[in-house]
Amino acid sequence: MHFNKAAILGVGLIGASFAAALKKYGLCGEIIGYGRREGNLKRAKAKGIIDSFELDPAKTCTDADFILLATPVGNFVDIARKISNSLKRDAIVTDVGSVKGKLVRDMEALMPEGVFFVGGHPIAGSERSGIDTAAAEIFRKATCIITPTGNSDKSALDKVTAIWETFGSTVKLIDPDEHDRIYAAVSHLPHLIAYEIVNTVADINSSYLAFSGQGFKDTTRIASSPPEVWRDICLLNRDNLLEYVEIFKNNLDRVSQYLRANDSESLEKDFTEARTLREGIG
């Protein structure tokens, strides 16, 4: 498997790490980057992460046989519309976005005849953004979710799967809507909560933040995640997220009731259930 020209749309932590991995494993000839910030693209080129760059997504994709979308997910549809007429027949378009579901179907619908979209979501990266922490290794021993649909091209699906396996990731195939239900629970809700824990302490008394220990720091580490990335994810997965926020609030209401009733036994039982589940994931 070898691509002549790979277009990386969005050269941030994940896009740049993907480009680095393509090079490391010799999967492509030339890599061209697209982004909104020219300074960042220049730095990526100087670091050898990309070979060249464009500030226009359509130009970036001309002649590319592999296209990766790695911008905030809110830009995907707009970018797909812009690149649609420039896409080469048999080109593979994939992404690394944290939302799938309807977005995958929208992307499929925007592909021209003979161009195939396959949705992907590597469970990698961190709260750090940008190319300075980018590395091919972040995908090693990571899980990558691939979300085929009834419209997926088998050959494109196999190639995208093979790329991630070459990067050292374990690929799991999951329905796009199920993906969004899962990640709303184990990722999007925790991010929303982490941001709001910090904002809550600020509401109470922001000087209290200076007293935080390792527990607070770990619990809110992901509140350092890039706001524009998480704004898009939360909005695009908002139906699941809103439903889960209510379930979470019901849990808070239940333990609040235990506190008000001084119900030591129920509170300990509640915490023990959580602890047992948490211990189960290592």
Next chain:
Amino acid sequence: MHFNKAAILGVGLIGASFAAALKKYGLCGEIIGYGRREGNLKRAKAKGIIDSFELDPAKTCTDADFILLATPVGNFVDIARKISNSLKRDAIVTDVGSVKGKLVRDMEALMPEGVFFVGGHPIAGSERSGIDTAAAEIFRKATCIITPTGNSDKSALDKVTAIWETFGSTVKLIDPDEHDRIYAAVSHLPHLIAYEIVNTVADINSSYLAFSGQGFKDTTRIASSPPEVWRDICLLNRDNLLEYVEIFKNNLDRVSQYLRANDSESLEKDFTEARTLREGIG
């Protein structure tokens, strides 16, 4: 500063680490442990953490000139009542509990004439409990909050402060009620939330837990904390905690409203405020 006999009531992670630090820095002669589980006390003795043990708190404190309360905070008042008649004049009683406030005043009131209570709370330890992770070093470079009141004996306060400084901790003196407002915000609320994030995912679909990445694991690490310890802390600081849960729920309601209104700008602004504050604490 040297104590002839130190009584450690509660030989878990913090109690055992304190005992280890007393020995390491040569601050006392004999160390006697008390706890409810004889097997644990035998292991602590075999490991050389304590020199001997008792299963009765009053006997443990007989002739002790230094007494540390390191059980779950819900037992402090009961223990204070039991040991009160056994306490030697000029003995110093201190603790490592995560709740101060009214508990400090209750403890002061339960001390016999000539015995001094000084409240302490080292910001150390982890979600792991028990003596196997105990070590004198956990207090090095940690903060220890000491909570003097108008009733505090100056000499006892100075000695307790000196102990923590000898252990390598930075001591901060804080009013007991202010301590509880601070730690309800930066510790007790995050613990409650971490437990309830896990329980929420279980409500949604417990099989989703297997998909969790590092973000989920960090955010919920403290949900592995010992339930009986956190049950007591939450109950003893429940007024602050209940107030803060409401503030937190208001924050969740506000961002939920942004999601429903598809208000991308407000959502990003909200996340950016949180991120800026979070970055500020390292």
